[in-house]
Each structure stands twice: as C-alpha cells, then as structure tokens.
Amino acid sequence: MKNELSIPSHFDSQKVGEVWRVPYQQRMAEAQAWAKQHKLQPAERDEAQICLLVIDAQNTFCIPGFELFVGGKSGTGAVDDNVRLCEFMYRNLGSITEIAVTLDTHTAMQIFHSVFWINEAGEHPPAMTNISMEDVEKGVWKINPAVVPNLSHSDYQGLQDYALHYTKTLNLDSKYPLTIWPYHAMLGGIGYALVSAVEEACFFHSIARKSQTHFEVKGGNALTENYSVLQPEVLVDPNNQAIAQKNTPFIEKLLSFDQLIIAGQAKSHCVAWTIDHLLSEIQARDANLAQKVYLLDDCTSAVVVPGAADFSEQADAAFQRFADAGMHLIKSTESMDV
Numbered sequence: 001m002k003n004e005l006s007i008p009s010h011f012d013s014q015k016v017g018e019v020w021r022v023p024y025q026q027r028m029a030e031a032q033a034w035a036k037q038h039k040l041q042p043a044e045r046d047e048a049q050i051c052l053l054v055i056d057a058q059n060t061f062c063i064p065g066f067e068l069f070v071g072g073k074s075g076t077g078a079v080d081d082n083v084r085l086c087e088f089m090y091r092n093l094g095s096i097t098e099i100a101v102t103l104d105t106h107t108a109m110q111i112f113h114s115v116f117w118i119n120e121a122g123e124h125p126p127a128m129t130n131i132s133m134e135d136v137e138k139g140v141w142k143i144n145p146a147v148v149p150n151l152s153h154s155d156y157q158g159l160q161d162y163a164l165h166y167t168k169t170l171n172l173d174s175k176y177p178l179t180i181w182p183y184h185a186m187l188g189g190i191g192y193a194l195v196s197a198v199e200e201a202c203f204f205h206s207i208a209r210k211s212q213t214h215f216e217v218k219g220g221n222a223l224t225e226n227y228s229v230l231q232p233e234v235l236v237d238p239n240n241q242a243i244a245q246k247n248t249p250f251i252e253k254l255l256s257f258d259q260l261i262i263a264g265q266a267k268s269h270c271v272a273w274t275i276d277h278l279l280s281e282i283q284a285r286d287a288n289l290a291q292k293v294y295l296l297d298d299c300t301s302a303v304v305v306p307g308a309a310d311f312s313e314q315a316d317a318a319f320q321r322f323a324d325a326g327m328h329l330i331k332s333t334e335s336m337d338v
Helices: 024-037 077-091 133-138 145-150 156-172 196-209 248-255 267-285 287-292 312-324
Strands: 050-055 098-104 214-218 259-264 293-296 328-330
Touching (some): 050 267, 077 196, 077 259, 077 293, 098 196, 098 267, 133 156, 145 156, 248 267, 267 287, 267 293, 267 312, 293 312
Parallel strands (some): 050 098, 050 259, 098 214, 259 293
C-alpha cells in the first residue's frame, strides 16, 4: 500500500511468541501522538475502504507450547507469521480502514472434542483421531451418553443418528474427516485470547485511526465444526432441519470493502475454509469481486503435526485455486498499489 509508515518503537519482534499484558493507557497516548505526528486521518475518511481480516490469531494456535500451535514446516510458523503480520499492520496503519478479528470459541462438550465420544470399553478417542462414517456405523466410536443432558439434543438415539449423518455428510462433501482436536480455544481460558502483540497492534490502530476493531466469534456450536467463520461444516440434521446457518451479516460486511486483506491461522483449515466460502459467495454474485481480495501468503501456515499429519500440500493447493479465481497472493512486504 502507499504511504507506508515506520514501525513504532514499542513493537518488539522478540516478544511476539510470548503472552503478556498490553499497557493500554500508555499505548493510547502513544497512538494519539503517532496519529498527530504522521497526520493520520480518521478511518471513516479513507477514499479506499480497506479491511484487514485476521483469522484466529489466538494463543492456542500461535504460541509455542499451547494446545494447537501451528508450527508449519519450519516449526515456528505462527510466530514468524505474526511478526510479519504486526509489521504489516504498523507499516500500513494509515491505509487500513478497519481490522476484523475472528475468535475460535469452544467449550468442552463439542463434537470434535474427546469427551464427546467413547468406545465399547468406555475410553475416549485420543487427540488427532479421525472418526469416519464407517467408524460410527460399526460402533467403533459412539456418542458418550454423559454429554447428552448438556446438549439441546437430549435424546441419545437421536444424537447417535446425528453423528452418523454428520460423518456421512463430511464424506459426501469431500471435506476433512471429523478430527478429534486437542481441547483448544477454550472460552475463558488463556489460550482463547489474541496473541498479545497482535492485540496490541489492533488496539494501536483502533486509537490512531479512530476505528473500532471488529471481533467475530465462531465455533461455539456443539454439533458442528466451524473452520470457516462464514459457515459451519454441516448446516442441517438428518431430518433436514437447520442446526446452523451461514454468517450472512459478516459476509456482507467483508464484501462491502474496496479491498480485503486476509491473514491468520491455520492456512490449511480455518483460513482456507473461510476463503473458500468467501469465494463461493463472490462467484455467485460477480466473479470479478475476487480481484479485491489479497491473501498475505507469508502471514499464515499450515497445520503440521510431526509424525502424524501434514496439511501443507492441501493448503498450497487451496491458495493456488484462490489465485486462479482472481485473488491476489502477496507477501506482507509487497505493495498493493492501493
């Protein structure tokens, strides 16, 4: 983008992989002084309305040692990504109109968590177990009766039927199989919070540009995965009754901007799925709208679990498909000519 700024002195790239308290009052004074020094106008006056969408930049995904740290191929992926992301945010503070942040939000008893399922021995599936349609059909994994009173579906057999429907739907739609993820992004927990350095950059932008950061919560539906902030994996039950719906208000918000820049974690899952749903919406309206979407390819990493799973190829293939559809793959240091 044009008119790039220097990076404020408070930013310390060595602290991006750590958790700490943002000194809000101090940053507020510094942001106001920064805006005055650089003659930054309020965001509402921007000629080109530009949104930066930051997907799930939370401790649970981005801090080493936390539940689902996205290390990528390098082993330090999300930390390196967030260093570049923060630097991008500060350099382009005068051009970014609004920052929208998604927050993956979970509680214990959800369909992708271990306690939701048991086998014949009463054991729960280990983290990273894939549960297939065949597993449910054969009773390899069944719904844990203890979770039923805590859900809106109080009928055990109905929930068991739903489990078969759910895994079958994922199979028919050629989506990732149901994965039992480690408990992560737990509402109220420290892993749920935004990475401190990213939160600080958002706050600094909010004060300097007089633009409220938008926080979009996703993932709280116990009966479906929600990789994408725009749409859960499964929308209806076996009787074709809705259990969830598309996030139409947020879709409309994102598409209202002149330019949309996307970064976050993980490239192979929540980022790719969000962009995929956004592209579907774009293609249903006007395929040319894809040209206003910019993907920060060096501010996102794929899920790589050494010895267990590597989604790098799937992530890269998805991003190539987005590029082929007209979206721009760029590095955080490249100019967008906006």
